[in-house]
Amino acid sequence: MKRRHNLLLVALVVLSAIPAAAAVPAVDSGNTAAAAAENTSAAAAQEKTKANYTRLFIDAEDSYRDAKPGETLEYTVTVKNGEEESVEVNPHLVTTPMSEYPMEKKWVSIDGPSSIDAGETAKYTVSVEIPEDVETADYRGRVAFTDETVTYPGRPARPIHSTHISADVWREPTVKILSDTYVNGQVKAGDSFTREVVIENTGDSAVPLSPEVKTERRHCRGHCPNKLNPSWIDIDSPSQVAAGEKATVSVTVSPPENADRGRYDTEINLGLKDPNREEGNDYWQRIDANFVVWTQPSEPFETSFQVSDETDNLSLTLMPERYNADNSDEVSFDVEFVSPDGEVVNAERVRVTDSGHVDLGDRRSPRASQQDGEYAVRSGGQEFVYRVDEPAAGEWTLRVMPENTMSFQYDLTREEASEEATNEPADETANETSD
Structure with a gap:
């Protein structure tokens, strides 16, 4: 019995020597994550309680x-x-x-x-x-x-x-563009036109000037302009604008004879450095170049129309459209009427009308052709009127060959006598209009 008590005492001593951690069962990773989440949630709740901000x-x-x-x-x-x-x-x-x-x-x-x-x-x-x-x-x-x-x-x-x-x-800019920031016009394929951009430097030091044509195409939707070849544009410019002086940048557009007709858009950055403007702010010196290329037709425009027995006279009004083309040659038309029996009638031009628009508000416009003191003036266009007296009844043919215009509108008017044979025009007037 004495030996048995000694063995029991040794066993108790050995068990007491084992670390307490070894006696705790292992906790799996899932339980650990859950415990961590619970602790985080408790900390967030405690922080929320503390966030009692002054109202x-x-x-x-x-x-x-x-x-x-x-x-x-x-x-x-x-x-x-x-x-x-x-x-x-x-x-x-x-x-x-x-x-x-x-x-x-x-x-x-x-x-x-x-x-x-x-x-x-x-x-x-x-x-x-x-x-x-x-x-x-x-x-x-x-x-x-x-x-x-x-x-x-x-x-x-x-x-x-x-x-x-x-x-x-901000500071008052020292570099200003005195002309419109648009280069607009119409040009016949194979010809050219030139626009001038005037720049003034009121500062105390010269500023650099280095115009450059933007080559990447601008985003557009719907009817987009044709892609411009930068070689069509020639820029003549000094390398700087002297202090207190003005400089002129000449932009010449010269599409080749085989250029596709249509609208072309691009942008020219003048490369100016105004010390009183923020770096990277260059919107004010971007020049929009928008122009239309057209080709001279080889055959005249032709259309047919009817003339009644009551027609006393026939008149044709032609209205050329020009895209700010004040540099272009004078517009003209060769007009022929062909009677029902095939006879060619050279109509007499009886009237030419010039119109314009005068703006007293000095609103800068891409169509403005000139600035004259208090008046901003732009052309409103021209009208050419041709007349044929006592035309024969039947089907007539009109032939029009335009010169120096990219489009025109026409009106054909037949003035008819009343049944009582008076000279007063009838209530009904036949008109045809086309672009």
Whole structure:
């Protein structure tokens, strides 16, 4: 019996020497993930309980402003306290590393109360003094009223009680384009036309000038223009615009004789560098080149029409259409009428009418042909009228050969006598119109 007690004592000693961890059953990975999720959820709930932010409601008037160097901007910010007790505020400027041009704190001063009573509204005046030597750019910042922030994944902390303010600093441009930023016209295949773009530099130093034709095709839908060959455009330009001087860029468009007729569009970037404009801002110096190529027909246009026994005279009105082609040669038509018996009748041209449009508002237009002081003038077109007296009844044929116009409209009018043989025109007048 004594030996048996000794063995039991040894067994107890050995068991007590085994680490406690070895005696705990292993936990599988699924249980571990579930436990971790439960802990995360509990932490999120606890954090949500802590996120008890102060109820301040902020409204800023006209927070996006323009300014020149040396000017002072004032922004009005309204803050309403939604709490049941007064709230201490600390208005200050906050900028983030995400801003390319952050507003400087030394530019900004904020005037307003340091506390807002429960349910009350306070107004703050934010003054921003723009330095004289500041770079032309859009400066941005936020006016925060407390130190409370919120953080989103991957982003720096952002003040909760804040409003955005912006000062887009600009200077009066020193480089201006005095002519229309359009190169429009019509041109016969094998011919050419030239437009001039006048540029003025009012600055103290010369600016570079390097016009370049845009080669990539612009996106369009529907009836797209033909693809332009850049070799059709020749640009004659100086390499710079001297200080206080003007320069002229000549753009000549010369499609070959085998060019497809139709509309062509492209863009010319003048390559100017205005020191008072933001880098990359070049929309103001883009020249739209839009023109129509046409071909002179080898045969006249021909159409037939009926003449009644009551017709006293026949008149034809031709209205040529020109695409801002003030450089083109004079428009003309060779007109022939063929009577029912086959006789060719050379109609007499009895009237030519010129029309135009005068604009007192000086609105720049791609169709403007000239600027004359207070008047902006553009051509309204011409009309050519031909007449045949006492035409024979039956089917007639009209032949028209146009010269120096890419299209025309025609009106054929037959004036008929009344049954009483008076000279008054009848109520019914036959007209034909075509493009």
